Amino acid sequence: MPLVRISHRAGVTEAYQQALSDGVQEALESTVNVPAHDRFHILTEHASGLIADPHYLGIERTREWVAIQITLRQGRTVAMKQALYRRIVENLAEKPGLRPADVLICLVENDLADWSFGHGEAQYVQ
Amino acid sequence: MPLVRISHRAGVTEAYQQALSDGVQEALESTVNVPAHDRFHILTEHASGLIADPHYLGIERTREWVAIQITLRQGRTVAMKQALYRRIVENLAEKPGLRPADVLICLVENDLADWSFGHGEAQYVQ
Amino acid sequence: MPLVRISHRAGVTEAYQQALSDGVQEALESTVNVPAHDRFHILTEHASGLIADPHYLGIERTREWVAIQITLRQGRTVAMKQALYRRIVENLAEKPGLRPADVLICLVENDLADWSFGHGEAQYVQ
Numbered sequence: 085m086p087l088v089r090i091s092h093r094a095g096v097t098e099a100y101q102q103a104l105s106d107g108v109q110e111a112l113e114s115t116v117n118v119p120a121h122d123r124f125h126i127l128t129e130h131a132s133g134l135i136a137d138p139h140y141l142g143i144e145r146t147r148e149w150v151a152i153q154i155t156l157r158q159g160r161t162v163a164m165k166q167a168l169y170r171r172i173v174e175n176l177a178e179k180p181g182l183r184p185a186d187v188l189i190c191l192v193e194n195d196l197a198d199w200s201f202g203h204g205e206a207q208y209v210q
Numbered sequence: 211m212p213l214v215r216i217s218h219r220a221g222v223t224e225a226y227q228q229a230l231s232d233g234v235q236e237a238l239e240s241t242v243n244v245p246a247h248d249r250f251h252i253l254t255e256h257a258s259g260l261i262a263d264p265h266y267l268g269i270e271r272t273r274e275w276v277a278i279q280i281t282l283r284q285g286r287t288v289a290m291k292q293a294l295y296r297r298i299v300e301n302l303a304e305k306p307g308l309r310p311a312d313v314l315i316c317l318v319e320n321d322l323a324d325w326s327f328g329h330g331e332a333q334y335v336q
Numbered sequence: 337m338p339l340v341r342i343s344h345r346a347g348v349t350e351a352y353q354q355a356l357s358d359g360v361q362e363a364l365e366s367t368v369n370v371p372a373h374d375r376f377h378i379l380t381e382h383a384s385g386l387i388a389d390p391h392y393l394g395i396e397r398t399r400e401w402v403a404i405q406i407t408l409r410q411g412r413t414v415a416m417k418q419a420l421y422r423r424i425v426e427n428l429a430e431k432p433g434l435r436p437a438d439v440l441i442c443l444v445e446n447d448l449a450d451w452s453f454g455h456g457e458a459q460y461v462q
Binding site: 085090098102105119121122123124125126127128129140155192194195197198199200201202204205206207209 | 217254256258259260261262263265266267269271277279288291292295296297298299300310311312313314315316317318319
């Protein structure tokens with residue numbers, strides 16, 4: 085169910101994009117109970133226009149900075165969200181090799197009735 | 211009021227984009243009481259980076275897959291949302307000819323005070 | 337903390353993009369208590385696909401129309417949001433010279449636990 089938007093700099097390879105998607109997806113499945121195969125990601129490259137403060141909260145960010153916004157139904161605990169964040173940066177550090185400082189994550193919650201996965205049905209409220 | 215984000219594959223025509231926008235807008239007006247002319251859409255094409263599982267929930271998706279995320283004020287019932295989903299896929303099946311399996315819809319709700327339509331005013335709380 | 341998405345027409349200069357970002361950021365800091373240096377913006381240009389009704393609510397919009405969607409933690413009052421909207425359009429009218437009618441603003445609220453600014457930590461719940 086999550087809808088994942090990943091914004092990254094331009095000029096990366098398809099393998100890099102795939103690694104971003106894979107790393108976020110594995111984290112969602114292993115920490116917040118997202119089912120296998122429930123993957124809906126929108127990755128966007130930015131030749132300009134990705135603007136992140138290079139020092140906010142004492143975190144040193146570079147031009148590799150990536151923003152990950154995830155819309156998902158409400159119900160995850162704070163501890164689950166913390167586990168999700170840790171796992172995402174661990175996965176992305178391994179592949180494609182992102183510095184953990186360069187990963188911003190932002191969640192937005194909605195309800196089960198707010199999703200249709202195809203055929204115009206609200207699959208989670210039937 | 212809704213702010214509609216439509217993400218689709220690259221290489222489509224302007225008529226295709228317009229049909230996506232028209233189909234979603236007609237559905238919003240006919241099922242969830244969006245006023246005529248209240249249209250604010252952001253369509254984005256993706257040469258790569260649109261990643262949807264091809265089988266999740268038994269729905270067979272193709273490379274024509276489209277993601278529609280709609281931010282709108284809270285207050286619509288589940289039945290209204292279900293009608294919205296059905297109408298969107300009906301409209302898009304007719305024009306531009308999208309398979310209903312290829313349409314993901316995700317809603318995000320906010321409040322009346324969360325909107326300014328121009329001039330820096332919060333038109334819905336005055 | 338806010339994550340700001342700004343969608344604007346294609347063909348603008350980098351100085352124009354920077355002015356959009358600066359104007360929104362100054363408004364966030366001066367009206368809704370966003371800390372200095374808490375800047376995370378994603379600007380996207382659109383050669384096509386930015387569709388805004390040219391007259392809705394009697395506001396005359398042009399092809400310079402800009403959509404600004406801001407995700408931020410809940411807790412701002414209606415009065416604070418109104419001040420934010422006014423300040424954004426004032427700032428953008430001064431630089432890069434946007435007509436106040438051409439600015440749509442939409443807020444989405446989430447919780448403190450919904451943010452990670454780097455290192456995989458939820459900095460606002462520790």
